[in-house]
Amino acid sequence: MKRTVYTLAGLIVATTGGFAQAQDLAAGKAVFDKFNCASCHGADAKTSVDPAYPVLAGQHADYLIQALKAYRRGAAGAPATANVRKNPIMGAFAVQLSDKDIEQVAHWLSAQPSDLGVRK
Numbered sequence: 001m002k003r004t005v006y007t008l009a010g011l012i013v014a015t016t017g018g019f020a021q022a023q024d025l026a027a028g029k030a031v032f033d034k035f036n037c038a039s040c041h042g043a044d045a046k047t048s049v050d051p052a053y054p055v056l057a058g059q060h061a062d063y064l065i066q067a068l069k070a071y072r073r074g075a076a077g078a079p080a081t082a083n084v085r086k087n088p089i090m091g092a093f094a095v096q097l098s099d100k101d102i103e104q105v106a107h108w109l110s111a112q113p114s115d116l117g118v119r120k
């Protein structure tokens with residue numbers, strides 16, 4: 001009986017965890033669409049309209065989060081240091097993103113198939 005309860009509890013944790021993750025990914029895609037990130041980075045986040053626009057698909061989420069927050073700090077007037085990115089284009093977008101937007105879009109981007117990072 002005890003074992004059945006533990007198995008059931010494990011199943012519930014596993015399925016709700018998967019559901020929460022799927023929801024977060026959908027929310028991340030919604031952020032990407034809302035700010036029209038595709039207009040530069042491409043609809044698949046890797047076929048950008050200009051070679052100067054980096055590939056985002058498949059990049060590590062923590063790297064993307066760090067980068068977006070660094071643009072936001074740069075746009076907020078922080079002096080240029082290793083932890084601050086001064087870029088007029090991305091700064092203008094990053095200031096519009098909340099921490100949650102950044103985390104969600106980063107996780108969606110990192111889940112997209114790409115040759116960057118771990119092959120998916």
Ligand code: HEC
Pocket residue numbers: 031032035036037038039040041052053054055056064067068085087089090093105
């Ligand atoms: C008008 C074009 C444009 C749009 C729209 C745009 N970006 Fe960018 N993005 C750029 C450019 C240009 C760079 C490179 C800037 C630099 O040299 O630091 C960049 C860089 C980035 C980087 C850093 C990647 C790396 O490898 O360091 C991230 C992350 C990013 N963009 C995410 C986004 C997200 C998310 C959106 C939508 C909210 C978005 N971008 C919208 C042009 C754009």
